[in-house]
Every structure is written in structure tokens, then in C-alpha cells.
Amino acid sequence: MTGSERIAAAFGAAREEGRAALMPYMMAGYPDRETSSAVAAAYAESADLVELGIPFSDPLADGPTIHAAATAALEAGASMDTALEICGEIAERVPVVFMVYANMVLAHGGAEEFARRALAAGACGAIVPDLPLEEAEPVRTAFDAAGLALVPLVAPTTPAERRARICAAARGFVYVVSTVGTTGERDELPAELADLVAATKAEAEVPVAVGFGIGTPRQAAQVGEIADGAIIGSRLVRAAAEPDADGAVGSFLRETRDALVSG
Amino acid sequence: MSLVEERFGPYGGRYVPETLIAALDELTAAWAEAREDPAFRERLALLHRDFIGRPTPLYRAERLSERVGGTVYLKREDLAHTGAHKINNAVGQVLLAQRMGKPRIIAETGAGQHGVATATACALLGLECVVYMGSEDIRRQKPNVERMGLLGAEVVPVEAGARTLKEAVSAAIRDWVANVATTHYVIGSAVGPAPFPALVRDLQTVIGEEAREQALAAEGELPGRVIACVGGGSNSIGIFTPFVADSAVELIGVEAAGEGLDSDRHGASLGKGTTGVLHGSLSSIIADEEGQILEAHSVSAGLDYPGVGPEHAWLRDTGRASYVSVTDAQALEAFKLLCRLEGIIPALESSHAIAWLLENGGREGYDVVCLSGRGDKDLAEVLSL
DSSP states (O other): OOHHHHHHHHHHHHHHTTSOEEEEEEETTOSOHHHHHHHHHHHHHHOSSEEEEOOOSOOTTOOHHHHHHHHHHHHTTOOHHHHHHHHHHHTTTSOEEEEOOHHHHHHTTHHHHHHHHHHHTTOOEEEOTTOOHHHHHHHHHHHHHHTOEEEOEEOTTSOHHHHHHHHHTOOSOEEEEOSSSSSOOOSSOOTTHHHHHHHHHHHOSSOEEEESSOOSHHHHHHHHHHSSEEEEOHHHHHHHTSTTHHHHHHHHHHHHHHHHHHO | OOOOOSEETTEEOOOSOGGGHHHHHHHHHHHHHHTTOHHHHHHHHHHIIIIIOOSOOEEEOHHHHHHHTSEEEEEEGGGSGGGBTHHHHHHHHHHHHHHHTOOEEEEEESSSHHHHHHHHHHHHHTOEEEEEEEHHHHHHTHHHHHHHHHTTOEEEEEOSTTSSHHHHHHHHHHHHHHSTTTEEEOOSSSOSSTTHHHHHHHHHHHHHHHHHHHHHHHHSSOOSEEEEEOSSOHHHHHHHGGGTTOTTSEEEEEEEEETOTTSSOOOOTTTSOEEEEETTEEEEEOBOTTSOBOOOOOSSGGGOOSOOOHHHHHHHHHTSEEEEEEEHHHHHHHHHHHHHHHSOOBOHHHHHHHHHHHHSOOOSSEEEEEEOBBSGGGHHHHHHO
């Protein structure tokens, strides 16, 4: 199975249960190597897919919580290898998609070499948040050849014509950015989100997941009503820093999964 | 409508979150239109003359020439309003933002020169101004923080990382991602995602246009060399650009070697960098083998940046410009020397260009050095060393 096929199967399995897919995010190596493995194991229990962040010094798309987690992970010694190892620990149980900044792909031998290493670790795809459509083609070509899905992002500011082109080039799923801004919890999801998701679903042949700003089971359930998947980042990164990290993320994920089921 | 370049050879591009792409498209279109619009050009030319004080002089530095053993002219950007070339870009971009109907301006600043220039332009044109500045730089550059306050700008401290310029740029970009509908980001150097490198270059090219004309008028021939310091590279790209087609003129960019190129404390993104992405463009950057961006170091805050404008990376690769470096110690010596020889207190940034010239003088023809700013801001730093 290629990465795209495995991602499609994970969304399909959730859909058969009558709910949206649950895709939690974690920062590899945060707060430390050991806890990070425990968090990954808890994710593998309850998640349909896992978004695994590779720590980077200058994460422009991230808000304060994930930025600080990246800084802390790097200070604790995390590296690309840490992310590949953690991927390897859970990839047989749950599909893993990396969240990786463009410079990390470049610095690790370019798109072909990155794809080779990611696949060897069992990953299905990668989201590169600072690689918009215009810059993505060579990376997508290399990922396609390897069978790794390059997941694109659509934002509320993306014009309709451009959104259609992004959807046409999408692999795995389309990541809809719920709000204008960086990652982080928000009190309310924007009212326009439903229209944005509906428009994206009409244009994409792959599933559509929503991220940025989802911090409660209720918000995840709201997203689950309109999209194929809900991505939860900063809220869980906060939980990973709690004393009983795997317990904290585990109970939040179970609660969120229940909320998705009952909608 | 003429083209606003997005790439310089392989360098440049737009490595930014999708949320910003529409704003970058809007900015590209607005600049392509504005720079061809006679009314906009006339307004900018008037502000150049009456507000900034342009043209700045091209000054024949007699005693420095004697010391160097060859004729040296200084392009006096230190005499521009607010004391550095930064105002050329700030006034142009704020004028453009006003034309685009954006009521709110954000900027980053390291030493505070670009922050002061942007706050000044916003006061002039009546726009809201927010400046991101690392808390370490706020501590080191108190007078400029106070200036920005007087000019009506809000200075927001940035606590991430080393609390200096790199993090201030990141914080400004994050603000822009969140407030893109109402806000224009006045980036301070010829860096960032397209169209910023071309936009900033276009607004700084006035330095080179004036210098070329003044040099020809003074000497009847083109200079042998044009020399400028390079941090992000806006004063250097501004003075180089009109000379690029004059193939006999050597273009020399002087980077910060800090405590030495073999130490890990320098700012030589071109001399010691690797190809990578920082703050939205592909260029030559200072990063480790893992791809993590490293902190730069220079005695001069304006050269203390681990990236450089993408057009410089291309000028380096094509061989059209040469990039050299001088250490903190050499720059400090040149700073002191220029004070005594010419009665000019130069910015520590500009002192790097002077320092290189002092060790590489005595040539046929004559040299033009961009004196990008004045050194009042650096007095506390220099006197503490």
C-alpha cells in the first residue's frame, strides 16, 4: 500500500464508524525522548492517524505553544532521527504523517532522500506548512515516486481558483486551516468554516481534514459534522507537558473520540 | 505592468504558510502598478527630497583616501533622515501600504534603525505602527526604543530564542499571518518571501542611481569598485544594482566575520552559509547539518542575522559580486579611524565596509563606499568594549 492508500483507508474506516477521523498532533522529542514515546503509544491507541511534528528552530506557521515545544525538544536533544524513530515505534499500528518545515527536508538530502528515510520509518505522508503550491511541484514529484503523500494546505484566504488547483494536486488528504493565523487554541471556530470545508470537499478527490484552533472535544465534534477529519495540536502538546503525559493525552483523545461518535 | 522578480537564479521564492500567499500576490500586483504610476513616483520623489533629504552627498574623503592610498568617495546615507538608508525603504513601503488601503503597519527591528524609520514613516502618513523587537535588543538599544515610542509606535518585546533579530522577524511574520487583511508588513531588508527582496531592492536602488550619477559627475568615469556592508543586504543591493550592467565595476559586499569565520560566532551567511530556507526565501543561510537555523553574531546588530537576501546569493554564484568579511575587531578599528580622519561617526555596520577598504586599498581609479548609517546608536556599545 502506498502512503496515500493507507491514509485513505484510515479515513474510510472512521467513516464506516459514522464519524470523522481523529488526527492528533505531537512534537517528536517533546518534552523529552521517553515521554514522547509514551505519548506516541497513547496516540496509537485512540487515533485514526497521527501527525508527527519534526522540531525546527523557526516554525513560522506555529503559534506560541508548538513553537515553544519545538524549542524545548531541540534543547532536549531531539533531531530528525528522533522523529523517524518515534514514527517507527507506532507506524505499524497507525498511519503517520510528518509535519516538517521546508528547510528540514532540504537539509536532509532534499525531497528524494527525505522520502526514502520517511518511508523506511513507516510514514505515509508529510505536511510541509511553508511549501505552497508554487514551490511544491519538485517535492511532490519526488514523494510520488517514493509513495509518500504530500498533503497540501488550504487557508481561509486562499482564492477559490487557487483552492481548486491545490485540491487537484492533493495527495492523502487536504488540510484546511480553520482560521487566519498560526496554530493554537481558539475559543470559537469561525462561522465561515463550514462553507470553506464544503467548497474544498467539492473540489478534492481525497478526504478533507481541519486543523488550527481545535482545542476541545466539542470543537472537534463541530468539525466532525462538516469535515472528514479533525486535527488537534496545541491542546495536546500542552497535555504532553503534564506530569502524567500519556494519561493526560489518552483521556483527552478518548473523550474526543467519543464526542466524534455521538457528534 | 513590469515583472516583479520572484526568483534570482534558484534563490528566492515564497516559502511561507498558505495564508499569506494571497497577500503576497496582492502586494506584488500593487508594487508592479505603483512603481510605474507617475503620481506615486512623484509623491515618493518629493518625500525623498523634502522629508528624507535626498540626494545624499557623495563625499570625497580626502584624509581617508590618503590613508588608503587611493581615492575614496563615501555615499552619505548617514545623512538621510533618521540616520540610515533604512528610511528609503520604510517611506516607500508605508506609502505603498497607504495606497493599498492597509491601516496597520508592522515591522521587525534589530538595532532599532528600521523600527525608527518605519515609525517615522507611519507618523508622517498617519498609520498605526507595531514594531517587534527581541527583548535582548530592547535592553541594548534603549534610545531607539524611546524614539519609536515618541513617534507613536508600539514596541512589542519578543521573548523567543536568543531574543534578537531572527526571532523578531518570525514574530512579525506570525502577526502578519494573523492580521493579513488589515496589515502590511514592512520588512527591513532585501529578504523574505517574494516580492519583498525585489520591492526592497527597488526602493533602495535610489542609493546607487544617485551615487553613479554623482561619481560620473565628479570623476568623469565609473569607479573601479563599489563597496558596501551586507547583513540582510539592502544598502548593498541598493548601491550595487545600477552598477551591475557596468561589468568593469567590481562589486564588493562585506559581511561580518564576527569573532572569526572559523569560530561559530559570525554573520557570514554568504561566505560560510549553506543553501536553505529562512523567513520565506531560499538563500544562503547559517544552519547546522540538521537544518536548524543558528544564531549569527556580529558586534553590529544590523549584520547579526543568519540569512541574506536571495539576490546576493545569486550575484555570488554568478560571480558578478564578490563577498568578503571582516571581524568585529577590524570593524571597531575602522569605526574609530573614520571618526578621527573624517569627522564622521559611522554605524558599526558601515564600518565593516571601511575596514575592508583599509586593508585592500591603493588601487587605480577610485572607490565608492556606501556609508549606510551613522554611528550614534553604537556609542554605548563601542565605549563599553
